[in-house]
Amino acid sequence: MSTQKNVRQQAGTVEGSEALRVDQDKAEQIVDAFNTDLAASYVAYHQIRKHHWNVEGAEFLELHEYLGEVAADLEAAADAFAERAQAMGGVPLSGGATFEEHAPVEPEGQDVYDIRTSLANDMEMFGDMIETMRDHVGMMEDFGDYTSSEILRRHLETLEEHAHHFEHYLEDDTLVLDEATH
Numbered sequence: 443m444s445t446q447k448n449v450r451q452q453a454g455t456v457e458g459s460e461a462l463r464v465d466q467d468k469a470e471q472i473v474d475a476f477n478t479d480l481a482a483s484y485v486a487y488h489q490i491r492k493h494h495w496n497v498e499g500a501e502f503l504e505l506h507e508y509l510g511e512v513a514a515d516l517e518a519a520a521d522a523f524a525e526r527a528q529a530m531g532g533v534p535l536s537g538g539a540t541f542e543e544h545a546p547v548e549p550e551g552q553d554v555y556d557i558r559t560s561l562a563n564d565m566e567m568f569g570d571m572i573e574t575m576r577d578h579v580g581m582m583e584d585f586g587d588y589t590s591s592e593i594l595r596r597h598l599e600t601l602e603e604h605a606h607h608f609e610h611y612l613e614d615d616t617l618v619l620d621e622a623t624h
Contacts, residue, residue: 473532
């Protein structure tokens with residue numbers, strides 16, 4: 443671990459960006475929004491990874507691969523949110539405990555649940571994230587920060603798509619036969 447002690451910027455501060463010409467108060471709110479979405483994305487990422495590692499059953503391979511894709515999309519979103527927060531003069535959040543403390547969502551327990559319960563938990567979490575991100579898109583649009591709004595919109599669309607897929611996975615219709623039915 444480095445022993446260097448020269449702090450360039452304290453966590454939780456926003457120094458603004460002269461180049462982007464965003465009012466300091468607005469920049470602080472935008473950074474806060476991106477940090478909230480960053481935190482939620484990493485909390486969701488770790489929950490999805492847990493499900494990716496623990497999925498079993500007839501649909502194992504498809505779900506294992508799909509959940510890996512969902513995790514990759516969440517990681518890409520987190521990176522975009524952190525980079526935009528930094529560009530706006532803020533300090534992106536970091537660290538598991540910090541993410542959980544600032545996220546508008548709570549992860550499920552550490553136990554391993556059946557895949558239907560896991561996907562239902564994911565769908566609920568994604569719904570909460572979708573609502574929060576929609577609010578942030580509206581705020582950024584009101585501020586005239588169309589670049590930040592577009593960054594969120596792009597990842598919001600992907601998040602909505604995954605929530606919709608979870609909903610499909612949770613439907614009763616399946617090609618897998620129950621032993622009791624034949």
